Amino acid sequence: xxxxxxxxxxxxxxxxxxxxxxxxxxxxxxxxxxxxxxxxxxxxxxxxxxxxxxxxxxxxxxxxxxxxxxxxxxxxxxxxxxxxxxxxxxxxxxxxxxxxxxxxxxxxxxxxxxxxxxxxxxxxxxxxxxxxxxxxxxxxxxxxxxxxxxxxxxxxxxxxxxxxxxxxxxxxxxxxxxxxxxxxxxxxxxxxxxxxxxxxxxxxxxxxxxxxxxxxxxxxxxxxxxxxxxxxxxxxxxxxxxxxxxxxxxxxxxxxxxxxxxxxxxxxxxxxxxxxxxxxxxxxxxxxxxxxxxxxxxxxxxxxxxxxxxxxxxxxxxxxxxxxxxxxxxxxxxxxxxxxxxxxxxxxxxxxxxxxxxxxxxxxxxxxxxxxxxxxxxxxxxxxxxxxxxxxxxxxxxxxxxxxxxxxxxxxxxxxxxxxxxxxxxxxxxxxxxxxxxxxxxxxxxxxxxxxxxxxxxxxxxxxxxxxxxxxxxxxxxxxxxxxxxxxxxxxxxxxxxxxxxxxxxxxxxxxxxxxxxxxxxxxxxxxxxxxxxxxxxxxxxxxxxxxxxxxxxxxxxxxxxxxxxxxxxxxxxxxxxxxxxxxxxxxxxx
Amino acid sequence: xxxxxxxxxxxxxxxxxxxxxxxxxxxxxxxxxxxxxxxxxxxxxxxxxxxxxxxxxxxxxxxxxxxxxxxxxxxxxxxxxxxxxxxxxxxxxxxxxxxxxxxxxxxxxxxxxxxxxxxxxxxxxxxxxxxxxxxxxxxxxxxxxxxxxxxxxxxxxxxxxxxxxxxxxxxxxxxxxxxxxxxxxxxxxxxxxxxxxxxxxxxxxxxxxxxxxxxxxxxxxxxxxxxxxxxxxxxxxxxxxxxxxxxxxxxxxxxxxxxxxxxxxxxxxxxxxxxxxxxxxxxxxxxxxxxxxxxxxxxxxxxxxxxxxxxxxxxxxxxxxxxxxxxxxxxxxxxx
Numbered sequence: 067x068x069x070x071x072x073x074x075x076x077x078x079x080x081x082x083x084x085x086x087x088x089x090x091x092x093x094x095x096x097x098x099x100x101x102x103x104x105x106x107x108x109x110x111x112x113x114x115x116x117x118x119x120x121x122x123x124x125x126x127x128x129x130x131x132x133x134x135x136x137x138x139x140x141x142x143x144x145x146x147x148x149x150x151x152x153x154x155x156x157x158x159x160x161x162x163x164x165x166x167x168x169x170x171x172x173x174x175x176x177x178x179x180x181x182x183x184x185x186x187x188x189x190x191x192x193x194x195x196x197x198x199x200x201x202x203x204x205x206x207x208x209x210x211x212x213x214x215x216x217x218x219x220x221x222x223x224x225x226x227x228x229x230x231x232x233x234x235x236x237x238x239x240x241x242x243x244x245x246x247x248x249x250x251x252x253x254x255x256x257x258x259x260x261x262x263x264x265x266x267x268x269x270x271x272x273x274x275x276x277x278x279x280x281x282x283x284x285x286x287x288x289x290x291x292x293x294x295x296x297x298x299x300x301x302x303x304x305x306x307x308x309x310x311x312x313x314x315x316x317x318x319x320x321x322x323x324x325x326x327x328x329x330x331x332x333x334x335x336x337x338x339x340x341x342x343x344x345x346x347x348x349x350x351x352x353x354x355x356x357x358x359x360x361x362x363x364x365x366x367x368x369x370x371x372x373x374x375x376x377x378x379x380x381x382x383x384x385x386x387x388x389x390x391x392x393x394x395x396x397x398x399x400x401x402x403x404x405x406x407x408x409x410x411x412x413x414x415x416x417x418x419x420x421x422x423x424x425x426x427x428x429x430x431x432x433x434x435x436x437x438x439x440x441x442x443x444x445x446x447x448x449x450x451x452x453x454x455x456x457x458x459x460x461x462x463x464x465x466x467x468x469x470x471x472x473x474x475x476x477x478x479x480x481x482x483x484x485x486x487x488x489x490x491x492x493x494x495x496x497x498x499x500x501x502x503x504x505x506x507x508x509x510x511x512x513x514x515x516x517x518x519x520x521x522x523x524x525x526x527x528x529x530x531x532x533x534x535x536x537x538x539x540x541x542x543x544x545x546x547x548x549x550x551x552x553x554x555x556x557x558x559x560x561x562x563x564x565x566x567x568x569x570x571x572x573x574x575x576x577x578x579x580x581x582x583x584x585x586x587x588x589x590x591x592x593x594x595x596x597x598x599x600x601x602x603x604x605x606x607x608x609x610x611x612x613x614x615x616x617x618x619x620x621x622x623x624x625x626x627x628x629x630x631x632x633x634x635x636x637x638x639x640x641x642x643x644x645x646x647x648x649x650x651x652x653x654x655x656x657x
Numbered sequence: 658x659x660x661x662x663x664x665x666x667x668x669x670x671x672x673x674x675x676x677x678x679x680x681x682x683x684x685x686x687x688x689x690x691x692x693x694x695x696x697x698x699x700x701x702x703x704x705x706x707x708x709x710x711x712x713x714x715x716x717x718x719x720x721x722x723x724x725x726x727x728x729x730x731x732x733x734x735x736x737x738x739x740x741x742x743x744x745x746x747x748x749x750x751x752x753x754x755x756x757x758x759x760x761x762x763x764x765x766x767x768x769x770x771x772x773x774x775x776x777x778x779x780x781x782x783x784x785x786x787x788x789x790x791x792x793x794x795x796x797x798x799x800x801x802x803x804x805x806x807x808x809x810x811x812x813x814x815x816x817x818x819x820x821x822x823x824x825x826x827x828x829x830x831x832x833x834x835x836x837x838x839x840x841x842x843x844x845x846x847x848x849x850x851x852x853x854x855x856x857x858x859x860x861x862x863x864x865x866x867x868x869x870x871x872x873x874x875x876x877x878x879x880x881x882x883x884x885x886x887x888x889x890x891x892x893x894x895x896x897x898x899x900x901x902x903x904x905x906x907x908x909x910x911x912x913x914x915x916x917x918x919x920x921x922x923x924x925x926x927x928x929x930x931x932x933x934x935x936x937x938x939x940x941x942x943x944x945x946x947x948x949x950x951x952x953x954x955x956x957x958x959x960x961x962x963x964x965x966x967x968x969x970x971x972x973x974x975x976x977x978x979x980x981x982x983x984x985x986x987x988x989x990x991x992x993x
Binding site for chain 1: 737738739741744745746747748749750768769770850935939940941951954955956957958
């Protein structure tokens with residue numbers, strides 16, 4: 067689960083330790099409605115959402131300075147120590163993982179292609195050994211050659227050390243490296259048995275159990291090589307050894323990052339990146355609304371966070387067809403939803419859960435996200451851009467999604483609570499949008515007699531102390547919990563396993579807040595991850611989705627979307643479906 | 658107020674009814690201090706305007722919602738009812754000019770969910786004034802009592818209470834309040850939810866503001882206890898408690914009244930600040946500070962949402978301040 071906001075950091079941190087969080091990308095591509103404002107007067111002929119289906123302003127013109135601004139600062143610029151969604155995109159400018167996603171809009175962009183590796187991973191017969199061959203002649207910015215041991219070292223430091231805490235720990239979860247304590251405690255890399263490097267160009271991953279989506283794991287920035295001699299631990303983010311088209315010129319933490327061209331990057335070895343601007347500059351900690359204004363004025367080229375414009379700029383854009391033609395409205399990997407605890411009365415009764423499903427006014431719960439531009443009304447766990455997504459709606463709540471009071475009343479009677487009942491809605495109090503969703507839900511439930519009280523908890527400890535702790539949930543009778551989930555790689559497994567697998571219910575840091583432990587669901591997940599045929603596998607994820615929705619414990623609100631603005635000076639712009647934002651490695655600027 | 662009140666101030670205590678009647682009209686030969694003060698107050702237009710606003714707001718707050726009836730119900734939507742139909746989903750702002758102002762929604766609508774701002778302002782007035790009044794009462798009771806004790810007895814009692822005041826005045830109240838309110842459980846002392854929160858806020862504000870009153874009361878008491886009428890009472894055999902409550906206290910009513918009136922707006926602001934920081938009363942209960950917090954994100958698209966609660970706070974605080982200043986001028990001519 068990648069973070070889109072710094073606030074998510076702490077909560078997610080706990081998630082990471084368990085590994086299977088989900089993935090994030092996207093497959094479907096569709097789903098965007100071009101409203102077709104039909105304006106032809108704009109300087110650029112591109113229309114709203116064009117960047118979603120094709121490359122806008124294609125150009126090979128070099129030179130200029132590409133300017134980013136960001137309202138916050140990253141957890142780290144170290145590719146091995148970051149869990150920010152935008153940084154998995156941005157870090158590719160200077161750090162090449164073994165595999166990466168095809169540089170193309172739409173479904174094509176969800177396909178993995180070799181980056182540092184010569185080809186996709188070769189799995190052994192039993193699915194427990196994955197082998198990658200490095201391309202020969204790849205150099206760091208100082209001219210030294212990339213060796214297989216550097217990749218091994220990068221994964222050892224990012225996944226097995228106590229120092230680098232910010233990234234996910236999938237490799238620690240899946241690799242067979244019992245007892246290894248990380249390269250800072252144990253300087254001898256030979257003691258790390260989870261990865262073998264028989265020669266300088268071969269990397270062999272040894273897994274505890276078969277895992278058919280391993281290729282997705284090595285597409286995350288943690289597989290970008292790090293030379294052991296150059297590693298300075300947490301300080302490494304200031305001087306990353308670059309393999310990409312750019313290298314760090316200077317980095318002032320929390321203020322400014324400057325990248326310049328890396329002369330030792332060979333485009334012949336790289337099928338996914340361009341090297342157009344002379345410089346790339348990032349300003350951190352800028353006021354979000356100020357960023358929007360500078361974006362609209364063309365003073366900065368992109369909002370690094372990739373989470374879209376603020377309400378004020380949104381209103382301006384909606385009112386002006388010209389501005390609207392310079393925007394894209396892609397899905398993010400996030401689903402925004404509530405979970406009903408099957409262990410808190412009266413939600414231990416499925417009919418009481420159904421009553422909530424029918425009573426919810428999904429237009430009202432969509433409004434806080436920014437209406438239709440902020441997300442499509444959801445009815446499933448997986449989002450439309452997750453591979454394996456299937457469209458279905460088990461609990462239609464009226465033709466306009468505004469709630470079906472009659473059906474809700476019926477369910478209430480079936481549940482034995484014809485006059486409604488009292489319950490609590492837990493929400494992260496420091497997330498204004500989620501609080502507004504809770505209020506909207508409260509108001510819709512009130513109409514059918516369900517009296518809900520909103521309880522706010524800090525997002526920092528949300529997972530460790532509050533909603534992620536079943537005993538706390540039971541004790542405080544938190545019947546409904548407002549949450550969100552985004553996947554780390556675009557497949558159903560990453561999205562689903564952490565939030566629906568009954569075996570992942572934990573005493574703390576629990577993301578299966580429904581406490582749904584359905585043997586059929588668990589079995590399907592196991593079957594899926596051992597299925598090597600991708601089409602077959604993706605069908606299974608759809609079945610899991612349906613099975614979970616049948617429990618009525620998962621209450622979807624919206625498949626999140628963002629409104630991205632592309633100034634006319636930006637060239638080669640398209641929304642990369644794996645990241646849900648512009649492909650930062652392609653951008654150029656018009657002089 | 659550094660000088661003690663005139664001795665004749667006792668008239669205030671001796672015949673309060675007479676004072677009011679005197680103000681009512683019929684010519685009475687001599688004028689008590691109370692009458693003079695009332696006359697002065699009447700001449701102070703700003704103070705009278707403030708007083709009217711205060712009375713008006715108080716009535717609104719009392720009759721806004723249950724238990725005393727329903728101004729809100731009379732005028733339109735309940736404060737927590739969303740009106741998503743009246744919101745433009747693309748901009749999150751209310752449809753229509755000036756934030757959706759109409760006869761049904763005289764102050765417009767809240768962005769995103771379309772709740773009626775008029776109803777929420779009224780409902781918020783209840784919270785603001787309730788907290789401010791109760792907290793002021795706590796401060797006044799504690800402050801007067803401790804201030805009189807310190808001033809009257811002197812010695813170690815004075816030293817102790819004065820040091821206590823210094824400690825309380827040095828306390829980082831806002832930070833403390835945020836911490837405490839954040840840590841309050843859902844249920845305690847037989848109270849639940851917002852009732853408990855209001856109780857806690859009242860306690861914190863009241864409990865930490867008493868030194869302001871106490872200092873003034875102590876100073877007054879120090880000089881009052883040396884006065885002839887106190888000696889006279891003592892020589893007639895009056896005990897300490899009699900002297901404190903029957904001789905000294907009546908002379909303190911005026912300054913206490915003035916400073917409580919001035920404390921109320923401070924407390925309104927404090928409650929608004931707590932709500933603004935998210936540790937006031939819990940949503941969906943409306944509060945002025947809470948509305949301001951929400952408004953920050955939409956100040957460009959729906960400025961009315963910031964202006965209306967801002968004005969409500971401004972007018973209320975201003976009215977109380979004008980009234981308090983007027984009262985002080987009227988009751989203490991030398992302070993002019």
